[in-house]
Amino acid sequence: MSTATSRRNLLIFAPLGVALAGGTGFYLMLRGLQDGSFNPRGVPSVLIGRTVPEFGLPPLESSGLPTLASADLANLPGPVVVNFWASWCVPCIIEHPHLMALHRRGVPVYGVNYKDRAPDAQAFLTRHGNPYTRLGVDQPGRVAIDWGVYGVPETYILDRQGVVRWRWAGPITPELMSQEVNPLLDRLRA
Structure with a gap:
């Protein structure tokens, strides 16, 4: 088998690998939603435990x-x-x-x-x-x-x-x- 054929075979299976990884991630997210371990709004804030940054705003x-x-x-x-x-x-x-x-x-x-x-x-x-x-x-x-x-x-x-x-x-x-x-x-x- 030539090197070009090996690369071609690898390129054929690459989308399958990406789809499998995406599907696994989606399944784990759904399972996390079911058992409560995944919070879609749970993006942490760097401000928790800190004072707010310096700012000054004009009034309405x-x-x-x-x-x-x-x-x-x-x-x-x-x-x-x-x-x-x-x-x-x-x-x-x-x-x-x-x-x-x-x-x-x-x-x-x-x-x-x-x-x-x-x-x-x-x-x-x-x-x-x-x-x-x-x-x-x-x-x-x-x-x-x-x-x-x-x-x-x-x-x-x-x-x-x-x-x-x-x-x-x-x-x-x-x-x-x-x-x-x-x-x-x-x-x-x-």
């Missing part, structure tokens, strides 16, 4: 709220929630009632309006309510990149020292509120 002028900067996230009276959101984000509408509930409960919710038009952001808050204590505008998205945000909504919980203790990529749901958010906030308040 029409909101009348104070702006948001990293200095506002140190030496806090209690835990705070930092939420990256946008008016064009459909999952942001889904989670918004939960942010309103946190606000009514007295938990400071700080907002970062991500790559949004100011009139659209203000219309969103007027229509759905404003849970934010502080609100900054990240039009270019640079602060979101520094925080490691994958997309909106994305939510962080910081302790009194401004250390990130929790992060969630995606909308906050009732189950998440009862199983993770509220218990963590209660522990951090104690």
